[in-house]
Amino acid sequence: MSERVRGPVRVALLGYGTVGTEVARLLEEHATDFAARVGTSIELTGIAVRRPDRHPDVPAELLTADAASLVNDDVDVVVELIGGIEPARTLLLDALRAGKSVVTANKALLAEHGAELFAAADSSGADLYFEASVAGAIPLLRPLRESLAGDRITRVMGIVNGTTNFILSAMDSSGAGYSETLEEAARLGYAEADPTADVDGFDAASKAAILASLAFHTRVSAADVYREGIAEVTASDIAAAKTLDRTVKLLAICERVSDTENGESVAVRVHPVMLPRKHPLSSVDGAFNAVYVEADAAGELMFYGQGAGGSPTASAVLGDLIAVARNRVQGSRGSRESAYAALPVRPFAQTTTRYHISLDVADRAGVLAQVAAVFAAHEVSIAVVRQRGRAQDASLVVVTHSASDAALRATVDDVAKLDAVHQVVSVMRVEGGEP
Amino acid sequence: MSERVRGPVRVALLGYGTVGTEVARLLEEHATDFAARVGTSIELTGIAVRRPDRHPDVPAELLTADAASLVNDDVDVVVELIGGIEPARTLLLDALRAGKSVVTANKALLAEHGAELFAAADSSGADLYFEASVAGAIPLLRPLRESLAGDRITRVMGIVNGTTNFILSAMDSSGAGYSETLEEAARLGYAEADPTADVDGFDAASKAAILASLAFHTRVSAADVYREGIAEVTASDIAAAKTLDRTVKLLAICERVSDTENGESVAVRVHPVMLPRKHPLSSVDGAFNAVYVEADAAGELMFYGQGAGGSPTASAVLGDLIAVARNRVQGSRGSRESAYAALPVRPFAQTTTRYHISLDVADRAGVLAQVAAVFAAHEVSIAVVRQRGRAQDASLVVVTHSASDAALRATVDDVAKLDAVHQVVSVMRVEGGEP
Numbered sequence: 001m002s003e004r005v006r007g008p009v010r011v012a013l014l015g016y017g018t019v020g021t022e023v024a025r026l027l028e029e030h031a032t033d034f035a036a037r038v039g040t041s042i043e044l045t046g047i048a049v050r051r052p053d054r055h056p057d058v059p060a061e062l063l064t065a066d067a068a069s070l071v072n073d074d075v076d077v078v079v080e081l082i083g084g085i086e087p088a089r090t091l092l093l094d095a096l097r098a099g100k101s102v103v104t105a106n107k108a109l110l111a112e113h114g115a116e117l118f119a120a121a122d123s124s125g126a127d128l129y130f131e132a133s134v135a136g137a138i139p140l141l142r143p144l145r146e147s148l149a150g151d152r153i154t155r156v157m158g159i160v161n162g163t164t165n166f167i168l169s170a171m172d173s174s175g176a177g178y179s180e181t182l183e184e185a186a187r188l189g190y191a192e193a194d195p196t197a198d199v200d201g202f203d204a205a206s207k208a209a210i211l212a213s214l215a216f217h218t219r220v221s222a223a224d225v226y227r228e229g230i231a232e233v234t235a236s237d238i239a240a241a242k243t244l245d246r247t248v249k250l251l252a253i254c255e256r257v258s259d260t261e262n263g264e265s266v267a268v269r270v271h272p273v274m275l276p277r278k279h280p281l282s283s284v285d286g287a288f289n290a291v292y293v294e295a296d297a298a299g300e301l302m303f304y305g306q307g308a309g310g311s312p313t314a315s316a317v318l319g320d321l322i323a324v325a326r327n328r329v330q331g332s333r334g335s336r337e338s339a340y341a342a343l344p345v346r347p348f349a350q351t352t353t354r355y356h357i358s359l360d361v362a363d364r365a366g367v368l369a370q371v372a373a374v375f376a377a378h379e380v381s382i383a384v385v386r387q388r389g390r391a392q393d394a395s396l397v398v399v400t401h402s403a404s405d406a407a408l409r410a411t412v413d414d415v416a417k418l419d420a421v422h423q424v425v426s427v428m429r430v431e432g433g434e435p
Numbered sequence: 436m437s438e439r440v441r442g443p444v445r446v447a448l449l450g451y452g453t454v455g456t457e458v459a460r461l462l463e464e465h466a467t468d469f470a471a472r473v474g475t476s477i478e479l480t481g482i483a484v485r486r487p488d489r490h491p492d493v494p495a496e497l498l499t500a501d502a503a504s505l506v507n508d509d510v511d512v513v514v515e516l517i518g519g520i521e522p523a524r525t526l527l528l529d530a531l532r533a534g535k536s537v538v539t540a541n542k543a544l545l546a547e548h549g550a551e552l553f554a555a556a557d558s559s560g561a562d563l564y565f566e567a568s569v570a571g572a573i574p575l576l577r578p579l580r581e582s583l584a585g586d587r588i589t590r591v592m593g594i595v596n597g598t599t600n601f602i603l604s605a606m607d608s609s610g611a612g613y614s615e616t617l618e619e620a621a622r623l624g625y626a627e628a629d630p631t632a633d634v635d636g637f638d639a640a641s642k643a644a645i646l647a648s649l650a651f652h653t654r655v656s657a658a659d660v661y662r663e664g665i666a667e668v669t670a671s672d673i674a675a676a677k678t679l680d681r682t683v684k685l686l687a688i689c690e691r692v693s694d695t696e697n698g699e700s701v702a703v704r705v706h707p708v709m710l711p712r713k714h715p716l717s718s719v720d721g722a723f724n725a726v727y728v729e730a731d732a733a734g735e736l737m738f739y740g741q742g743a744g745g746s747p748t749a750s751a752v753l754g755d756l757i758a759v760a761r762n763r764v765q766g767s768r769g770s771r772e773s774a775y776a777a778l779p780v781r782p783f784a785q786t787t788t789r790y791h792i793s794l795d796v797a798d799r800a801g802v803l804a805q806v807a808a809v810f811a812a813h814e815v816s817i818a819v820v821r822q823r824g825r826a827q828d829a830s831l832v833v834v835t836h837s838a839s840d841a842a843l844r845a846t847v848d849d850v851a852k853l854d855a856v857h858q859v860v861s862v863m864r865v866e867g868g869e870p
Contacts (some may be wrong), residue, residue: 016650026732036775037584037652131582137733138580147574149472149754154466189562217472253763280739297461298572304715305736315732318585319811332767351476381472 004331005076008043011321014091016058016082017047019105019132022314023079023321024058034318038325045072048082059274071095079317080104087114096128101324103317105132108197111206111222114213118337127327127334134207135160135289136275137312138305144214144293145335151295153215156254157431158291159284160207162308163198163292164230164250166190167254168238168272169285172247177235190287201250204270208252211270213252215293217341220268223404226348230273233428238273240358240426244386244397246274247282250429257346265346271429274356279432352402354383356366357412358426363394367420371396374418378411393422399430439766440511441845446756447505449526450516451484454540456569458756459493459513479504485515498828506530511763513834514752515539524548531555531563538752540567543632543718546641546657549648553772562762564639564755569642570595570724573740574754579649579728580770586730586855588650591689592866593726594641594719597743598633599665599685601625603673603707604720607682625722627834635664636685639705643687646842647703650689650728652776655703661783663706666862672707675793675861679821679832681709684864690846692781706864708793714867777834787837789818789865792847795858797828802855806831809853813846828857829869834865 011027013020027034027044035041048067049055055063065071071078071091078095080102082088088109092102097120104110110112110117110133121128121413131141135158144153159165159309163185172179185191197203205225212220227370230250241248251273275282280302284290289307294300306312361367368387381401388395400408408427416424446462448455462469462479470476483502484490490498499505506513506526507710513530516535517523523544527537532555537547545552545568556563566576570593579588594600598620605616617634620626632638642661647655665685676683686708693699710717715737719725729735741747762769795803803822810817816836823830835843843862851859 022732026585030585033587033652033776034585037773046521137730138736139578142577142582143574146579146758147754148750149757150461150465150469151750217468249561256466273650295572295750297457297746297753299740299747301573301740303736303738306734311732312734315586315730318732319582320585322584323581326770327767330768332762333765335761338472 005040005328008041009077009325009328010043010045010075010080011077012045012073012075013047013081014067014070014262015078015083016047018310019313019317020047020081022310023081026314026318026368034322037322038403039329042321042325045075046073068092068094068349071100072098073149075100076243077101077103077321077324079321080106081317083108085109085112092117095121097124099124099126101127101328103129103320105130105313105317107133107203108222109208109212111209114221116181122214122336125333127324129324129334130210131320132313132316134210135291136305136307136309137304137315138289138291138303138307140291140303141210141214143303144337145213148293148295148298151297153295154256155294156211156215156291157281158169158252159249159281159289160252160291160307161198161250162203162287162289163191163195164204165284166286166289167199168230168248171233171235171238174357175235178231178233181417192265199231201227201270204250204252208254208268208270209336211252212254212266213339215337216256216266217338218266218343220266220345222270223251224345225273226269226351230272233272234426237426240356240397241274241428244274244356245277247277248272248428249275249281251281253431265344267346267351269348269351273429273431275431276433281432309422346410349404349406352404354402354430355400355408356426356428356430357398357415357424359396359399359415359421360393360423360425361396361399362422363389364420367394368396370418371398371415374414375400375411378407378414380407380411395425436439439475440475440763441718443476444473444512444513444760444763445478445480445510445812447480447508447510448482448514448516449502449505449523450518451482451490451746452516454748454752455482455516458516458752461749461753462737472476472757474764474864477756477760480510481508481569491732493829502526503529506535507533510535512536512759514756515541516752517724518543520544520547527552528555531561532559534559534561536562536763536827538564538755538759539658540748541563542568542638542641542645543657546644549656550654557771557797562759564759565645566755567748569645570726570738571740571742571744571749573724573726573738573742575726575738576645576649578738579646580773583728583730583733586732588728588730589691590729591646591650592716593687594684594716594724595687595726596639596685597625597724598630600633600638600652600719600723601721603683603685604751606668606673610674613666613668625696628725628795634666636662636705639685639687642738643689643703643705646687647689647701648774651691651701651778652773653701653778654700654774657778659703659705661704661786665707665796668707669861672861672863675832679709679791680712683863684710684716685708686716688866697779699838702781702786704786706781708864708866710866711868716867722810742794770800784839784841787839790835790843791861791863791865792833792835792850793861794833794856795828795848796831797855797857797859798824799855802829802833805853805855806833806850809849810835810846813842813849815842815846830860
């Protein structure tokens with residue numbers, strides 16, 4: 001149990017960027033409402049920033065460059081919005097061990113050091129809330145942790161990174177290539193100066209780890225997540241998807257899988273996939289996020305909303321802040337880590353997915369037979385083949401049944417060596433609906 | 436604070452229909468998981484049914500026809516799935532006053548007697564949870580109560596009744612009329628023998644009251660909700676919608692409205708509307724539910740899933756049961772009623788909406804001028820007019836700017852009296868997007 005607060009709930013804010021500014025602004029704007037909702041007022045006691053002199057709009061007495069002192073001060077809740085691993089990790093461990101509640105949007109920290117943070121929270125009975133770490137404003141973690149606590153979740157699949165979704169949406173509309181679209185995204189403010197965390201899938205992988213941990217009551221860290229970014233997605237891939245009435249999305253996919261040999265385990269991966277255009281996730285464009293959840297009793301659920309940005313993220317942070325503040329007023333505590341199931345994480349090499357392969361081939365009889373023989377030799381089963389002649393070239397599109405990555409790669413390597421195959425245009429995983 | 440439970444959490448189940456059966460089955464199937472999630476086992480101590488002899492599959496010692504005794508027995512949580520006002524109301528008031536936590540799916544009871552139930556819960560510090568009362572499996576109430584507690588919700592708009600959505604979807608696909616589609620829905624099990632609660636909008640109105648209460652921190656009861664069902668929706672309405680690339684849906688709409696004269700108030704209504712076919716709620720077909728939420732900081736959010744049925748509703752009931760059981764193990768308490776804002780409910784007569792009016796008119800010059808003059812006389816402003824000639828008749832479609840119901844009705848009455856107007860084909864409210 002957290003210590004019961006009788007006066008105002010005292011809050012330290014670490015970080016004053018886009019989200020932090022909005023949090024501080026809304027705390028002031030809605031002070032009366034928030035006090036009524038919590039049962040006491042929320043008092044912002046300090047804001048830790050790197051350069052206090054750069055914020056002339058903030059009362060000087062609130063600002064400090066010394067985050068550690070602010071955390072160790074007389075505060076009840078620490079709101080962490082600085083991101084990255086250090087010093088955030090040390091600051092939050094100190095806060096939690098001292099019994100201070102923590103609200104954070106730091107997906108990377110949770111995905112890498114979640115176990116340590118939860119242990120620190122448990123040692124003192126403090127709350128650790130992190131709704132803003134995944135899918136911005138979309139209420140997603142609380143539904144997984146609480147609303148679906150009486151169900152058995154089997155799959156969580158979603159678009160959880162706005163930058164990559166913006167780039168893929170733009171490539172789909174314009175037909176342009178990856179590099180020029182990334183440049184445009186940066187120019188429009190949808191991609192960071194260093195876009196690595198987004199475009200290489202690190203951000204989505206952290207979020208996938210958090211989602212899988214909650215959905216499957218199992219500790220999943222970023223290192224457990226198979227990860228491919230979008231840098232290899234070509235205009236040809238997008239064009240190939242279009243001819244099949246599909247679209248390319250970067251998805252985070254968390255699955256409960258079971259087989260007779262190993263029993264139940266979880267598989268967590270982030271990579272581009274082709275989705276049927278009529279799939280609800282296909283129409284999620286630009287910087288929006290959407291997450292599908294499948295559970296035994298609930299069936300299919302979808303959550304949709306803004307996944308990033310100052311105001312949407314601040315909404316999630318403040319929802320958590322109100323919750324932990326209420327808990328302190330009541331002397332109670334919210335949901336803690338639930339990792340009892342401790343399911344093994346299945347290595348990606350054992351995960352099978354369906355693939356789409358698009359080939360430019362010679363337009364002559366017998367090509368399909370040759371290609372099919374290569375697939376058969378690697379025991380990759382073909383679900384659908386479409387051939388189309390065009391002048392001297394013909395295109396051949398194959399969608400496979402579930403196959404392992406290794407088998408598929410070996411197949412594609414051998415297919416590429418066939419004389420009749422001029423070019424491997426696109427190889428991509430497929431999700432959703434029938435082949 | 437609820438009394439702290441040390442042994443198993445003892446649960447009484449009231450009602451053993453489609454949902455109750457699933458709740459009991461899943462409690463048994465997932466007993467080990469649920470115990471790990473709660474921290475102690477959940478024990479089903481009794482099931483109250485009208486006719487115990489009708490349930491040979493249930494151990495006889497669990498069954499009783501005496502719900503009152505079961506509630507007054509040594510139980511920690513009462514799960515109410517009998518529906519209707521009495522005896523549910525008396526049973527739950529007794530349980531809450533005695534400090535027993537309550538989980539209920541009873542939207543009618545909450546929408547009519549919510550204040551009394553919350554007061555009883557507060558008198559003893561017991562939990563009153565009711566996620567299953569609105570939109571079945573979709574986590575919606577917890578997000579409104581908790582995730583968005585740090586935001587300012589301005590609008591909640593959704594499809595919350597599966598029966599009427601099934602009927603309207605079927606009318607849209609088949610072009611058939613209301614009565615024959617209702618008969619088909621009954622035959623397929625999508626409509627009850629007495630469909631009044633669904634088709635006349637009572638069910639949706641109860642849900643709208645619950646949603647508005649949570650969204651606006653204000654007590655809203657079923658009597659505060661303006662309500663029109665779908666019985667008046669004709670094949671002509673659906674056809675008129677189609678020609679405008681729209682579809683007809685029964686929506687529950689909860690709005691925060693403000694004007695300089697009266698300040699802030701809430702408006703809550705349930706009625707059929709024409710929605711643009713590209714609006715996300717338009718593609719919600721059959722028995723599915725979906726709810727849009729708009730909040731100042733979060734922006735637009737959407738929640739989608741199965742709104743009814745044994746398993747989906749059981750998922751929501753069990754999520755609540757796990758939550759209240761956890762609270763009892765911790766000796767803590769979940770969110771209580773938040774009605775501090777106590778905003779006035781705006782009478783429907785003061786609410787303005789946009790309307791679509793479709794007329795069959797004589798195909799001659801000057802008709803539009805006559806019709807427009809009638810609209811002008813009633814100060815109903817026209818946003819769009821479309822005229823189409825066909826043989827001797829012509830059709831005239833008018834979409835208005837926001838107008839009051841009274842002004843619109845007077846306008847339509849006078850328009851119908853014009854010689855040049857052969858028939859008023861359809862009059863319906865419009866939501867979403869531009870006219």
